[in-house]
Amino acid sequence: MKLKKGDNVLIISGKDKGKKGKILHALPNEKRIMVEGVFIMKKHVRPRRQGEKGQRLEIPGYIDISNAKLVCSKCGKAVRVGYKIMGDKKYRICKKCSQEI
């Protein structure tokens, strides 16, 4: 998967189009990611005991990886990711500025 936890991404489609956020969690097998502040789902938690208040939690949901683009930490643009192989190591590079990201 080209994106991983901790990456900053730009959402390019759906209701959160244009938002930027950090990847909180990634599911490589399903190609889905959870992004900070994106695709928020409101979950209502019922009070467990009498007299306790119910809570409303806002949890980001998983979005398809194709709805997000990596924001390059070097040039600050939403970019396509390329790879560079040096020896037995594989680096991710920005296709705009060619820097390792």
Ligand SMILES: [Zn+2]
């Ligand atoms: Zn760049």
